[in-house]
Amino acid sequence: MPRQRHTTLKVVVTGPFNAGKTTLISTISEIPVLTTETSVSDAARERKKRTTVSMDFGRITVAGDPVIELAMFGTPGQARFDFMWNVLSKGMLGYVLMVDVADPSTWAEAGAIRDHFRVLGRVPYVVAANRSDGDDAAPLALRRTLDLPAHVRVVPCNVVEIASAKDVMLALLVDVLSAIEARPASPSAPTPVNAQVG
Amino acid sequence: MESVAIAPTATGAHSLEEAVSRELSTLRMSVPGLLSVLVATSDGLPLVGDCRGTDRQTAAAMAAAALGLGGEIAGRIRQGDYCETVTRSSDGYFVTYRIGEIGVLAVVAPTGVSLAMLHHEARTTAARLARLIPPAD
Ligand SMILES: Nc1nc2c(ncn2[C@@H]2O[C@H](COP(=O)(O)OP(=O)(O)O)[C@@H](O)[C@H]2O)c(=O)[nH]1
Ligand SMILES: [Mg+2]
Numbered sequence A: 001m002p003r004q005r006h007t008t009l010k011v012v013v014t015g016p017f018n019a020g021k022t023t024l025i026s027t028i029s030e031i032p033v034l035t036t037e038t039s040v041s042d043a044a045r046e047r048k049k050r051t052t053v054s055m056d057f058g059r060i061t062v063a064g065d066p067v068i069e070l071a072m073f074g075t076p077g078q079a080r081f082d083f084m085w086n087v088l089s090k091g092m093l094g095y096v097l098m099v100d101v102a103d104p105s106t107w108a109e110a111g112a113i114r115d116h117f118r119v120l121g122r123v124p125y126v127v128a129a130n131r132s133d134g135d136d137a138a139p140l141a142l143r144r145t146l147d148l149p150a151h152v153r154v155v156p157c158n159v160v161e162i163a164s165a166k167d168v169m170l171a172l173l174v175d176v177l178s179a180i181e182a183r184p185a186s187p188s189a190p191t192p193v194n195a196q197v198g
Numbered sequence B: 001m002e003s004v005a006i007a008p009t010a011t012g013a014h015s016l017e018e019a020v021s022r023e024l025s026t027l028r029m030s031v032p033g034l035l036s037v038l039v040a041t042s043d044g045l046p047l048v049g050d051c052r053g054t055d056r057q058t059a060a061a062m063a064a065a066a067l068g069l070g071g072e073i074a075g076r077i078r079q080g081d082y083c084e085t086v087t088r089s090s091d092g093y094f095v096t097y098r099i100g101e102i103g104v105l106a107v108v109a110p111t112g113v114s115l116a117m118l119h120h121e122a123r124t125t126a127a128r129l130a131r132l133i134p135p136a137d
Helices: A021-028 A079-088 A104-120 A137-146 A162-182 B013-030 B056-076 B115-132
Strands: A004-014 A037-039 A050-052 A056-062 A067-074 A094-100 A125-130 A154-157 A193-197 B036-041 B046-049 B084-089 B092-099 B103-109
Touching: A004 A021, A004 A104, A004 A162, A021 A056, A021 A067, A021 A094, A021 A162, A037 B056, A056 A162, A067 A162, A079 A104, A079 B056, A094 A104, A094 A162, A104 A125, A104 A137, A125 A137, A125 A162, A137 A154, A154 A162, B013 B036, B013 B046, B013 B115, B036 B056, B046 B056, B056 B084, B056 B092, B056 B103, B084 B115, B092 B115, B103 B115
Parallel strands: A004 A067, A004 A094, A094 A125, A125 A154
Antiparallel strands: A004 A193, A037 A050, A056 A067, B036 B046, B036 B103, B084 B092, B092 B103
């Protein structure tokens, strides 16, 4: 057996309440997902019965050389949990901004979360336009509302489906890898954890 | 098992709040010097009380985060049900106690507090609150 190089990349999945963050990680994780969901006790209960209060954690391996392990950290969505955004973003190399594209009333909040994350890390992000169901107009409208720079990708998806959830993560991975390549060697910048497995 | 019988006679939200406040006052009297006491739902909404140094919404969310993560850790390593988290800092404590299936009791205490006494009293308070507060479902 040739020695396989392994790299672990930390990425974060964030976005408003009910966007599909926990679903994305649960759909593609190859390990049992660590979730911290508990019952919703306020009016938001009508939209969803359970909510993430601390974090989700899952992992997916991408074959290649090196083998890439994406460590996926999901955040709570409500602004009252913004301290967890700060905690979970430490050392992230990129993030998915998950948005329910079928519910434009949540888009402004998605923009606010993106603004919070932009300050936390100068790393690439992709926008997952979840529940797009083949609708092309809504993702475009979302791009305009979020006033996204041209290089930030909007990935239409339905993350209950494995193939669609993988599309989102691969889009992020591509941007993360090019950002790492383009980065001038700097001791203070976050770097992937490299491990040699014999 | 100790048996503290507290019938959930309180019907309106207001009287429930009063009943919870009474439990918190009892705790404060039993453990002198506590800085803050807060009861929150397990999804991080404040019910009664506050937290020095931050707003009660954030404090409630932080307590729920500790409860949620602690519960997941306990489950994963097969150590049963989550009980409490002690965050000891250079200048004091932030301790969270699970209230049955419904919420969390958060206590802010100074460095000088007797942690053993705090645990003894706050665990009793949490058990009494668990019988007092109706579950969300
Ligand atoms: N139809 C559909 N439902 C979805 C999709 N993604 C998530 N959901 C549902 O939306 C709800 C919220 O998802 P969740 O992952 O808990 O959202 P979070 O608050 O962002 O973690 C759940 O009931 C999911 O089953 C999707 O792609 N299509
Ligand atoms: Mg979630």
